[in-house]
Amino acid sequence: MPTPPHQLLIIGGGFAGLECASKLANDERFAITLIDRTNHHLFQPLLYQVATASLAGPDIARSIRQILADAKNVTVLMDEITAIDPTGKSATGLSGSVYAYDSLVLAAGARTGYFGHDEWAAHTLGLKSLADAQNIRRTVLSNLERAELSTDPAERAKLMTVAIIGGGPTGVELAGAFADLVHRSLKSNFRRIDTAKLRVILIEGSELILEAYEPDQSLYARQRLEKLGVEVRNNTRVTCVREGVLDFKDGSSLEAAAIIWAAGIAANPLTACLGVPMDRGGRITPNPDLSVPGHPEIFLAGDLVSMKNPDGKIVPGVAPAAVQMGAHIAKLLKAEGPATVRPSFHYHDKGMMAIIGKNYAVMKSGNICLQGFIAWLAWLFIHITFLVGFRNKLSVLLGWAYAYIVNNPEARIIVNPPTVATGKVPLT
Ligand SMILES: Cc1cc2nc3c(=O)[nH]c(=O)nc-3n(C[C@H](O)[C@H](O)[C@H](O)COP(=O)(O)OP(=O)(O)OC[C@H]3O[C@@H](n4cnc5c(N)ncnc54)[C@H](O)[C@@H]3O)c2cc1C
Structure with missing residues (x-):
């Protein structure tokens, strides 16, 4: 038998x-x-590009069923x-x-993860899924549209503030990409507001952003972000998150219509x-x-x-x-067999990298530390080759190349926008 x-x-x-x-x-x-x-495998390292309107969702996801189509012994179920x-x-x-x-x-x-403050989830935007990324994009782009309509300076200021909590790679990458978006790509698109005045504030509780990197790389990242117009606030602990408001340990508060949580999982x-x-x-x-x-x-x-x-x-x-x-x-x-001794897992560290706006990145691999354009090129190459499936690689590469040359990302359509009056997404 x-x-x-x-x-x-x-x-x-x-x-x-x-x-x-x-x-x-x-x-x-x-x-x-x-x-x-879900029915797709998601390349999370590029979620921030979907969130900042550089890539469309399908560019970084692929049907699991399709990837495993030739694996006859695998049944895929959603x-x-x-x-x-x-x-x-x-x-x-x-x-x-x-x-x-x-x-x-x-x-x-x-x-x-909200470090025991799950109630903050209702007032912040996470970045873990395609829906999250699209929600961030929808919120920030819609806030700019509402700011263009508004005649109240205080309301405009709030709508044009994006607070990002967490100075790890995700927070840094988001901050840099938002700065690029408003300074380069959206520059001449609005008539009443100056998109370059969008405040992007990166909030980090500890001494350094990108803590896992070398201290000089962390400093480099901070300086690059500040050059892009990002306000970097180190040593700043958030004590409470309310609707559109952040409270800090020193007693101060910040009003921001978009609060992004990139602080933990x-x-x-x-x-x-x-x-x-x-x-x-x-x-x-x-x-x-x-x-x-x-x-x-x-x-x-x-x-x-x-x-x-x-x-x-x-x-x-x-x-x-x-x-x-x-x-x-x-x-x-x-x-595996009746007498086999199972081997131990050993992680082979090939290094890490984070992108800081267009053209700049930091990279650390063993004793090799790179920063600037060369690190950005390495980042680009590695991420494209790592993407699952040739069709995705090619389309992502072409999309990026186009956006890079003309400073004009295409993924800016707001699907299911919040209502202008309330800023809330209507139920369909
Ligand atoms: C914004 C962001 C940026 C990142 N950047 C980088 C980077 O630059 N470099 C890097 O190396 N790593 C990066 N990471 C981390 C990396 O994506 C993760 O380490 C990696 O995805 C972990 O793989 P995994 O298989 O454990 O989980 P995942 O890739 O998250 O896969 C888990 C799967 O389980 C499914 N699932 C969850 N719950 C259930 C359930 N109850 N039933 C059925 N299915 C379920 C999910 O739909 C998902 O498909 C990033 C992560 C994020 C969020």
Whole structure:
């Protein structure tokens, strides 16, 4: 009697889940079900370009079904997993379906985290999904339209203020791109307002922005942003977020019609179903082979993992780490036998980079630290080659090249705009 294939359930078609499925594609020993709540794989590193109207949403996403079309042993389903039963070896979806498994890979990523202040979510714009990016774009572009209509100077000033909380790579990239948008691309588009007067304020609680980089790179990033007109406020702690208002620890406040939260993430809440200890952000420290303590059949991969390399360095929550974890699990499952000793995961750090407006970036890889145009070129090259699927690469490259040459990004259409009177998005 032939042995039935091993039922592998993968939750999440992001960097980790997709890599794991791709590495096991067409291996007949595995019957794989990959479940994602969306129908697309999203290249999150370029979300900020969608948020700042440089790229359209579809440029940075691709259908998971399409990517895995040739993987005959992989079934792709769009469902949102709401519960996992580690004892019964099954997961339940929002559709009501129950998915039984022999092995499970939980690769459901992270969500925006508010350090225990979930009530701030209602007054801020996060940046984790395509919908988030489109919401930021819609809000900022609509605020400019409303400012063009307004005759009240105080209202105009508020509409023309974008506050970004969090001076990590996402905050820095957003701030630089917004500055480019209003100083270059939108420059001659409005008649009553001067878009160059849009205040972009980057707020960071600690001493330095881009803290993970070298101190001189952090300083360089700050100087570049200030040259672009961004107000960088270091050592500034937010104590409360209200509708259109930020309160700070020193007692001052700031009115901003767009408040973007780029200060933190928390693991997907599904980690709580596994019944093992989690850190404050909901992340789990797996065994060195990436399995869950007490559950050798459940693996964790990507942003919901908290672990250190054997050399003691923290494995960062970045796309290459997620990809490497997905590949590690696939390799381990392929080699699995009754007497095999599972290998430990070891993250190979290829470096990190952040873009600071057009033409400038910082990059750190081992002992190599680059900044300026050369780092920007490296960033451009790496991000394009990393994108999933040739069709996307080509269209993104052409779109970028066009916008770069003419300073004229095309993705400026406001879909489902907020009503002029209230600034709220109407229900359709
Ligand atoms: C704005 C931004 C910029 C970034 N920039 C960079 C960068 O420049 N370089 C870099 O290396 N990294 C960057 N990152 C981080 C990088 O994107 C993540 O580390 C990476 O996406 C993690 O991969 P993952 O597979 O763990 O999760 P994800 O890629 O987030 O995938 C998780 C998947 O799970 C699905 N999912 C979630 N919950 C459920 C559920 N309940 N049921 C079913 N499916 C579910 C989601 O739809 C998603 O497709 C950035 C992240 C953001 C948000």
